[in-house]
Amino acid sequence: xxxxxxxxxxxxxxxxxxxxxxxxxxxxxxxxxxxxxxxxxxxxxxxxxxxxxxxxxxxxxxxxxxxxxxxxxxxxxxxxxxxxxxxxxxxxxxxxxxxxxxxxxxxxxxxxxxxxxxxxxxxxxxxxxxxxxxxxxxxxxxxxxxxxxxxxxxxxxxxxxxxxxxxxxxxxxxxxxxxxxxxxxxxxxxxxxxxxxxxxxxxxxxxxxxxxxxxxxxxxxxxxxxxxxxxxxxxxxxxxxxxxxxxxxxxxxxxxxxxxxxxxxxxxxxxxxxxxxxxxxxxxxxxxxxxxxxxxxxxxxxxxxxxxxxxxxxxxxxxxxxxxxxxxxxxxxxxxxxxxxxxxxxxxxxxxxxxxxxxxxxxxxxxxxxxxxxxxxxxxxxxxxxxxx
Ligand SMILES: [Zn+2]
Numbered sequence: 001x002x003x004x005x006x007x008x009x010x011x012x013x014x015x016x017x018x019x020x021x022x023x024x025x026x027x028x029x030x031x032x033x034x035x036x037x038x039x040x041x042x043x044x045x046x047x048x049x050x051x052x053x054x055x056x057x058x059x060x061x062x063x064x065x066x067x068x069x070x071x072x073x074x075x076x077x078x079x080x081x082x083x084x085x086x087x088x089x090x091x092x093x094x095x096x097x098x099x100x101x102x103x104x105x106x107x108x109x110x111x112x113x114x115x116x117x118x119x120x121x122x123x124x125x126x127x128x129x130x131x132x133x134x135x136x137x138x139x140x141x142x143x144x145x146x147x148x149x150x151x152x153x154x155x156x157x158x159x160x161x162x163x164x165x166x167x168x169x170x171x172x173x174x175x176x177x178x179x180x181x182x183x184x185x186x187x188x189x190x191x192x193x194x195x196x197x198x199x200x201x202x203x204x205x206x207x208x209x210x211x212x213x214x215x216x217x218x219x220x221x222x223x224x225x226x227x228x229x230x231x232x233x234x235x236x237x238x239x240x241x242x243x244x245x246x247x248x249x250x251x252x253x254x255x256x257x258x259x260x261x262x263x264x265x266x267x268x269x270x271x272x273x274x275x276x277x278x279x280x281x282x283x284x285x286x287x288x289x290x291x292x293x294x295x296x297x298x299x300x301x302x303x304x305x306x307x308x309x310x311x312x313x314x315x316x317x318x319x320x321x322x323x324x325x326x327x328x329x330x331x332x333x334x335x336x337x338x339x340x341x342x343x344x345x346x347x348x349x350x351x352x353x354x355x356x357x358x359x360x361x362x363x364x365x366x367x368x369x370x371x372x373x374x375x376x377x378x379x380x381x382x383x384x385x386x387x388x389x
Contacts, residue, residue, distance in 0.1 A: 001025050003044040004388055006370065009033060010052040010337065011360040012345045022051055028365045028389050047370055051388070052340050053360055054112030054367025055320035056347025058279045059198065059256045059308025062114070063122045066090050066098035067313035074290045077204040078217040082224065084313055095122050102318055103130050106309075109319040110369035110385045113348065113357055115198060115254070115308070117170075121161050128165065135351050136162050137198045140181060141172035143222065143229060148180035152188075168251075173200040174239035175207050175218050182246035189248035196351070197247065198279075201240060201255040204289050208238035208260055240265045249273045254350055256308060258293045259285050266301055277304040277350045280342075282326040284310030292330050306347040321371070321385045328379040336377045 002024055009020025011033050021044060023031040038044065064084065071083040103126055106114065113133040116123065127134040140155040142148065155169045171177040171185050189195045202208060206216035214234040222229045235242045240261060247253055249272075255261075256279045269276050282292045298305060309318040324339045344366070348358025357366045368388040373380065 001031065001043075002389070003038065004047055004051055004368065004370075005037075005044045006047045006049055006051045008050040009360065010050055010340050012053055012341055013359040013361055016050075016337065020051065022360060022368060024368065024389060028367065030360055030362050030364050030366065032362065033360050047388075049370050049372035050336075050374065051360075052369050052371060053344045053358055054369055054387075055110050055343050055385075056113045056115075056306065056351065056353075056358060057106060057111045057309050057318065057320055058115040058254060058306040058347045058350055059117070059281055059310055060106075060114050060318060061117045061311035061313070062099045062102050062126070063095060063118055063120055064088060064311035064313045065102035066095050067311070068098070068316075071313055073287050075288070076206075076217065077288055078206065078221045080288045080314065081221060092122065096126065098312075099123055099126050102312060103132060106318045107131055108387065109317070109321065110367070110387045111318070111320060112367040113351060113353060115196075115347070115351055117198065118158070118162070121158060124162060124165070127162075133351075133353060133357070134165065135196060136165060136167040137170040137196070138162060138167060139170055139172050140185070141176040142181060143176055143178050143232070144227065145178045145180040145231060148178050148184055151181060152184040156188075168195040168197070170197050171199050173203070173207070174243045175210055179246060182243065186246060186248050189251045192251075194352070195248075195251050196254070197251050198254040198256060199243075199247075201258050202238075202260040202265070203257040203285070205260050208240075211235045211237065211239040211242050238265070241268050244269060244272055244274060247274055249275070251275065252277060252350055252352075254279050254306065257281060257285060258298075259289060259291060261293065261297075263297050266297060266303075270301075277306060277346075279306045279308045279350075280327065281308040281310040281315075281323065282330065283316070283323055284314040286326065287314045287316075292326070295327060295331050295334075304346050304349055305342045306350050307342050319385075321379070321383065325379045325381065325383065332378075336374070336379065339379070 005021045142151040209216035210218040345358035348354040373382040
């Protein structure tokens with residue numbers, strides 16, 4: 001058993017506790033959260049800073065970790081995609097070694113669970129042996145209607161390889177998935193007990209332009225790839241509004257990035273019965289496009305908001321605290337409690353693991369992080385995270 005006392009404890013499901021004490025058993029199970037000193041105070045480790053649950057990273061691509069520092073910044077999404085396609089295939093030993101290093105990095109940065117996108121089986125062994133909880137999204141993409149069935153079946157086959165680990169099949173992005181493939185995934189989601197969906201959404205303006213007018217850089221991407229997309233006609237709506245009807249109402253759906261999502265899109269979603277959650281990965285957005293989502297539009301709209309790191313192809317580190325720092329700097333009105341809720345409990349809720357993680361409730365195994373170097377409860381470049389258990 002261990003007890004930690006800090007300036008504040010953030011249980012997340014309840015108000016912060018000044019001079020709070022968290023006690024865990026040898027397996028990390030929360031025994032108590034209180035401000036009352038025990039009879040023997042010498043058993044309590046006194047710490048400066050705040051204690052919160054372990055972080056939940058709801059968007060990562062561990063299998064792309066070998067692309068760290070390979071892709072130039074600010075090239076825009078289409079160039080980023082071209083570069084990933086060019087460099088992603090590498091020696092399998094190099095891919096595995098980089099993935100293991102990334103997994104360790106997340107552990108050290110206080111992350112306890114990851115929603116991870118996979119296009120291959122490269123990370124199955126790593127995930128089976130990791131100290132972190134993983135949910136794998138087996139990602140499918142093809143913009144050609146005639147390939148939909150083949151691509152979907154390949155996805156199901158990869159899903160079988162990941163089982164019995166937690167996993168689901170998911171579409172990549174509006175610009176890379178044909179209506180036919182969307183429909184196959186929807187049918188599967190509608191008839192399967194549990195299949196979490198996670199989709200890259202409105203990562204750049206050209207995605208909306210492509211859907212509305214069939215203009216912009218995605219045409220060049222398909223030309224570059226030698227893929228004939230004459231079947232695709234401009235839609236009356238932008239990408240998000242075009243694909244929402246193609247998504248299931250039976251499963252939880254994470255919209256990732258949302259860099260160019262506007263208020264009309266948010267209102268559009270509210271008119272549907274889809275179970276939408278939002279995930280922000282601001283450091284990857286800055287890396288690729290040099291902009292961040294209009295986060296303030298999403299506040300107080302009744303949605304569950306989570307955080308992700310994206311991959312090391314588009315981020316210098318896999319660190320949820322760094323994502324919180326960027327949001328704090330871009331949106332100074334955001335409070336620490338709100339950011340911590342996005343970083344912990346909300347991610348756990350989306351992944352369906354909040355019975356065990358995401359908050360400091362008695363009986364859970366959420367992990368404990370110590371955050372130091374806050375300035376009047378604001379995250380600054382001097383703020384650090386240390387894993388306590
Ligand atoms: Zn991604």
